[in-house]
Amino acid sequence: MKTLITYCTTHGCTEKTANELKQFLGGEVVLVNLKKEAVPELESFDRIIIGGSIHAGQIQKKVKDFCNQNLKKLQDKELGLFICCMEEGEKAEIQLQDAFPEILLRNAKATAYLGGEFNFNKMNFFQKLIVKKVAKVDNSVSKIDYDAIRHFSNQMNKIFNPFLFLV
Numbered sequence: 001m002k003t004l005i006t007y008c009t010t011h012g013c014t015e016k017t018a019n020e021l022k023q024f025l026g027g028e029v030v031l032v033n034l035k036k037e038a039v040p041e042l043e044s045f046d047r048i049i050i051g052g053s054i055h056a057g058q059i060q061k062k063v064k065d066f067c068n069q070n071l072k073k074l075q076d077k078e079l080g081l082f083i084c085c086m087e088e089g090e091k092a093e094i095q096l097q098d099a100f101p102e103i104l105l106r107n108a109k110a111t112a113y114l115g116g117e118f119n120f121n122k123m124n125f126f127q128k129l130i131v132k133k134v135a136k137v138d139n140s141v142s143k144i145d146y147d148a149i150r151h152f153s154n155q156m157n158k159i160f161n162p163f164l165f166l167v
């Protein structure tokens with residue numbers, strides 16, 4: 001089983017999350033940062049996981065472009081979709097639904113929001129200003145959801161056995 005995790009990260013949280021996910025997935029796992037690396041041929045992978053983070057309600061454009069440019073190929077794969085964000089519950093779910101094309105969300109084996117972090121050391125002046133004003137946070141904070149990462153990888157690792165219907 002060969003898995004590709006393609007992701008975009010602005011301040012490093014999605015990268016950290018993708019690396020965490022990698023530990024729980026079986027077989028060979030290749031990580032590709034869409035902002036820095038070329039994407040290998042999708043045909044050589046059995047599973048594809050796509051992740052990105054939410055800023056002002058939106059996932060990175062490179063994630064959207066990757067999905068739209070490979071829509072057909074992605075539908076034929078075992079697919080996982082995740083976001084990193086600081087919202088929780090219904091708001092996080094809405095952001096997840098907005099982040100990926102509907103057809104991919106419908107075909108995905110697992111979808112999830114996996115928490116996030118505010119990293120003040122990596123934010124520029126305006127980002128700090130926005131986070132202070134909107135989220136009312138003025139220090140770095142990590143809310144990566146390790147249970148959700150574990151759950152997401154368990155769902156991806158589940159094997160569909162058609163013979164189970166016969167017993």
Ligand SMILES: Cc1cc2nc3c(=O)[nH]c(=O)nc-3n(C[C@H](O)[C@H](O)[C@H](O)COP(=O)(O)O)c2cc1C
Pocket residue numbers: 008009010011012013014015052053054055056057058084085086087088095115116117118119123127128130131
């Ligand atoms: C300027 C800014 C805007 C953000 N906007 C949102 C938002 O609209 N919704 C949300 O849930 N989280 C928002 N976040 C939180 C990010 O999604 C969170 O920091 C995430 O972990 C970033 O992941 P990354 O480091 O991989 O980019 C925002 C963070 C920053 C710095």
